[in-house]
Amino acid sequence: MRILVIFTGGTIGCARPDAAGVLRLDSAAQDSLLQGHTDTVDFDICQPFTCLSENMTTAHWLHLARTVAAVETGQYTGVIVTHGTDTLAWTAAFLGIALAGFPLPVVLVSADRPLSDPATNGRRNFSAAVSFIRQSGCTGVFAACGDTPDTTEIHLGTRLRQAEPFDHRFSSPGGADFGYVADDQFHRRSSFRPVPQQPVPLPERLDPAVLLIHPHTGLDYSCFSLDGVRAVLHIVYHSHTVFSEGKGPNSVLYLQKRCEERGIPLFLAPFSGKLLDGPHYVSTEAALGSGIRFLCGQTAETAYAKLLLAVNLFEETGQIVEFAEKIHFYENIEIEY
Helix, strand or coil: CEEEEECCECHHHECCCCCCCCCCECCCHHHHHHCCCCCCCEEEEECCCCECHHHCCHHHHHHHHHHHHCCCHHHCCEEEEECCCCCHHHHHHHHHHHCCCCCCEEEEECCCCCCCCCCCCHHHHHHHHHHHHHHCCCCEEEEEECCCCCCEEEEEHHHCECCCCCCCCCECHHHCCCEEEECCEEEECCCCCCCCCCCCCCCCCCCCCEEEECCCCCCCHHHCCCCCCCEEEEECCCCCCCCCCCCCCCCHHHHHHHHHHHCCCEEEEEECHHHCCCCCCHHHHHHHCCCCEEEECCCHHHHHHHHHHHHHHCCCHHHHHHHHHCCCCCCCCCCCC
C-alpha cells in the first residue's frame, strides 16, 4: 500500500513550545508520524506550503486542491493531508466539493497538541487515517478527529463542523459521523459508501468574494460594504431563523434589498428543507417570501465552500445559484443516498 502524505503545517507540524511557551512551525516535526507504519505502508511526502491553519487563505485552498487533483491516482491507495485544527472543517468542506470526482480517499489529519506532547492525539489520528484508507473502500474527502484515547471519529469532509472554543470537539450534524476507528479497525456508521461524483472544475483563481455573516442581537446590516461581493451567505440561528421584522437596518429584509439592488444573491444556511412546507416561525415566513435563497440540509462550512467555488467559476447569478443548490458530494444530510 502506498500513501501520499501532504504536510501543510498546523499544530501537528509544530515543535515543542519555546521558553516563552510559544508554538512555532517546524518542518521536521511531522516526520515522526510515519514511524510505526513503514513496515506495511510506503509513504511519499509532499509539502506544497506550510502555515498555521488560522493563516490559511483561499489561495492556499486552491493550491492544495490542485496538488491533490494532480496526484497520479494509479500509484496510490489514498492521500493524507496534515492540517491545523482552527480551519480544518472549512478546508475539509472546500476539498470535499472541489474534489468530488477524485477516485481515492483523502483524509485530513490534525492534532490537539504538538507531537512532542505525549498527550497529543495527532499520532492516533494519523494511524486512524491509515486504517481507514486501507479498509474503507471509500473515495472522497474525510477527516480523522480523535477525542478519546480509544476511538477516532471519521467524518465526511462535506459534513464536518468546526470545533468550538473551550471544548475543541469536531462533529457532524446530529452527531452522525461517518464512522470510527478502534483498535486499528474501521467501523462504518453511515448507510452509504461514497463513490466519485461528477468532477468539479477548479477555477483559475479563488477570490474571497463571498460575504459570510453570523447573526447576533444588534446586528446592523448597514455596516457591511457590498463592494466586490459576488454572493452573501448568512448563517441562521439554531431554529433556522434570522431577524426579519420590518425593513430597518437590523432586518435581513434590509440586507436582501441592498443585495437585490446590486444583483447579489443572498443565501441562508444551515437550513432545514423540512421547514419550507412545514411549521416554521413567522420570522422565517417573512424571509421565505423575500427572494432570499435557502441552502438546505448542509453545514455553513460546505455552503460557504460551494458559493466560493461558484462565484469564481461563473458570471451569471443563475449559474451561481444552480451550483450552490446542487448536491455535489453527499453534503445534504436530510436525504437518503
